[in-house]
Amino acid sequence: MTKSFFIDTTLCTACRGCQVACKQWQGLPAEKTVNKGSYENPPDLSGNTYKVVRMSEKERNGKLKWFFFPEQCRHCIEAPCLETAEDSSAIYKDKTGAIIFTKKTKDLVADDIISACPYNVPRVAKNGILTKCNMCVDRVHNGLKPACVKTCPTGAMQFGDRSTIVSKANKSLAKLKRKSSKAQLIDQKDLNVIYLVEDNPKYYFKNAIASYKYEGITRQMAIRKIFRPLTNIIKAVERIG
């Protein structure tokens, strides 16, 4: 059965237990970082980092907001990376709905895959393999929750069957709408990782919402490989965005 995440950013305290749990379960080494004037670290997703809690300070209507956004692969329902790769031995969809990158991604054109992603998630590891969150499918197949969900103390990260998660997400949205008219579930229909935000997703993180949506290009168009040359245009759009 298809599984989904529900990430309620209004409950996230950015404790970053999820970031650490992810690395611990995936056996990923720490990066040598420096403080660049923010709590956010490592600075970006990488071959060794599949999850980064993004933090952004915004003043809205005279009130300070500190937005937290645990960034990870969205496990798209129709995944542009998979469609672009056209090679199920390199990128395939697991029975859970997880989009899985295998070692064979080393043979793909990394730039094509990365630029196909509407959220700029995949990264190239040192050995040339493309990497990202794999939904901890090894855990999920054995009845466990992904490591990040398991460790979350506030219930900001939830995981389960898609139908249950979608109904939870809709309930939380309805409740939040009463307080914040701009509340939304980001790209809900397209994704198995559903984020609830109380304000414009762009305030949270530049790649919180699919970038090409702002340029009148639909997801369906983007995933069709005849549009592959368009990836360059999308890239340019991203740079502007």
Place this chain on the structure above:
Amino acid sequence: MTNHWIDIRNSDCILIMGSNAAENHPISFKYVTEAQQKGAKLISVDPRFTRTSSKADIYGGLRSGSDIAVLGGMIKYILENKLYNKEYVANYTNAPFLVNRSYKFKNGKFSGFDQSKKKYDKKKWGFKTDSKGVPSLDRSLRDKNTVFAHLKKHYSRYNLKKVSEISGVSKSKLLEIYKTYAATGKKGKAGTIMYAMGWTQHTVGTQNIRCMAMIQLLLGNMGVAGGGVNALRGESNVQGSTDHCLLWHIWPGYLKTPRASNTNLTKYNKKWTPVSHDSLSANWWGNTPKYSVSFLKSMFGEKAKKSNEFGYNWLPKVDDGKPYSWLDLFDEMYKGKMDGFFAWGQNPTCSGANAGKTRDAIEKLDWMVNVNIFDNETGSFWRGPGKDPSKIKTEVFMLPAAVSIEKEGSITNSGRWMQWRYQGPKPLGNSKPDGDIILELGQKIKSLYKKDGVFKEPIVNMKWDYETHGEFDAHKVAKEINGYFTKDVKVKGKLCKKGTLVPSFAWLQADGSTSSGNWLYCNSYTEKGNMAARRSKKDSENKIGLYPEFSWCWPVNRRIIYNRASVDLKGQPWDKKHWVVKFDGKVKDGKYVSKKWSGDVPDGGWYPMQNPDGTKRKDSKHPFIMRKHGHAQIFGPGKADGPFPEHYEPIESPLRKNPMSKQYNNPVAAVFNTDADKYAKPGSKFDIVCSTYRVTEHWQTGVMTRPQDLLMELQPQVFVELSEELAKIKKIKNGERVVVGSIRASLECTAVVTKRLKPFKIAGKTVHQAGLPWHYGWRWPDFAETGNVIEESSNLLTPSAGDPNTRIPETKAFMVSISKK
């Protein structure tokens, strides 16, 4: 905590002030979130907009060190708008007590101040009593000499304008906070406070907390579910170590450490056993002799006899009036008055205020034993920055300790839950559990004393039978703490056999027939078994998350203390939905005729104060049983710095004058006078208010977290947070290395320029605030590997000035400068 972690979810309004729960007690936020989802309001008051503030309904930014001003303003607001629970205040607190006329407050000082000794004569703050010694009172609260009247007068000065001028919180924000929190004064509503070192570490630390306790009493929030005064402890077992006499001034179970003038056991018991002449006062501390004798029996076993005062004089006494706390010990050490020191599970060269003084002090020792799981800045102080090993005489011994999961035993969490833990992996290499290290040390010292010890009785006679098969046995110690019957005795008509475990402290005796290492824990390990090891997930009948059979909680498994204040005079709960206890005795002709309390273990099982028909009962007791007079103290005559909290400026302040009174600092604050103790004066180049704090990603001085790559990745370097406005003035760019200086030292760190700090308008001038985490130190990560960039402890900057009651240092409000590197 008077309540416990899970209980936070029962609250209607959570004030997080003096703590940063989302970051420093992240799991507690599970319960905060649950409360919020049920509609509770969350208020965050902090100099800095934190991860906690980001989740709050209301955020108020205050200048470090102005908490009493803000809370005092709340008291005024509650009183003026009559938002207090009058029935509660008049019957359960000392608000109706009449205060002696010798109590006065003038120009910021209370009566009885001795300028030369810098001390108050607390006798001036007594209560008026009748001929029997029972306090005179006016439950209508109308008399001009009631505590209530004095309270009103004292806080009448804390008006919005003044409080705003001192704290920097706008008047409208203050009102919003007051209105939201004071709404919990309504019967059936509960407000809670979550505080930590942001309140304790001030020269007015104790009074910060007292001020909030007074608010909780006015609003009827003590003893109820979702209420209480809740200290978030900084380590998993801080509560346990405090209960078991980590501190110099108390024996286990908060009995007093003998003073030199308490020359024998009779004098000791007389001095520290309060006497009440009110038949309605339980005056629980009246049982002190039973607990002190049982403790001595536990220390010396068979050797403790009536004829030798149970070995009373074998235990050390402290000089009258002399403090022996952290700051005092290192002051003595700095003056060369100490020879040796055990640094056990701690890292004082990074954790203590004015860490440079501590580092120099250790140099004066002959020897130091460092017991820790890793080498740290303390054990290696002799090769630290600025030290020349060839000139240091201190001999250092390192004893490797096992980590928590490698040993069996209990921890007591903030909610007073004693939780048994089993051993996981065996200790690595030569490391040993602390229990084994102590056991072996004791055995060795005993054998040396036996041979040629001076005044050998205390050591030789000490009971030391805590091993099984040559190893430390945590069960034996846990049973010793609970206590045994030391002979066959008949108590309450029941025969108790020698060598069996005492069922609870109600059975302890002053004649040597019982032992108990800590009376508060008597009931934790009984003939029924190890109560702390229980793991039942069954909730109690009131369904408020007490889980009475999960672990064990002191006292006698009472999950919410002062719970008899959660009911009205007739024993019926203020809050019918989240009731803690209620009286379910049978009623006949308007009178209770049988005794039965339901819910939590009640604070004493007496009948309620009144019958259902409103007649008073003579067989009842006032609910605050630990107070001599049975009433909670809105007026607290036992504190070193006054019966009411008063705003004073921190020892280091940006202001030349205290806007509240002519008295600038706390007149009895602990200050020191060696050449290492310097305090910045207002008007100096140190013009930025600073506080230290923790971040989620590190723990304490970082000895356990800095060697962990995955945590260092998240928070790799010591940083200073400052506002965009201050950064502009200092021409500091976000992320660049800067130097933060205090009059004591300077520290290189990374600038985090943020909107989360804002300049304050204080007494008409702009005051900037900055903040530093204190998790770093030169030892880890190995600075040779990191290109010689040393991340040092921010405690090099903090002052050795302290609270007069606890003597905790003022690391949450001091003055610094910030400049480009």
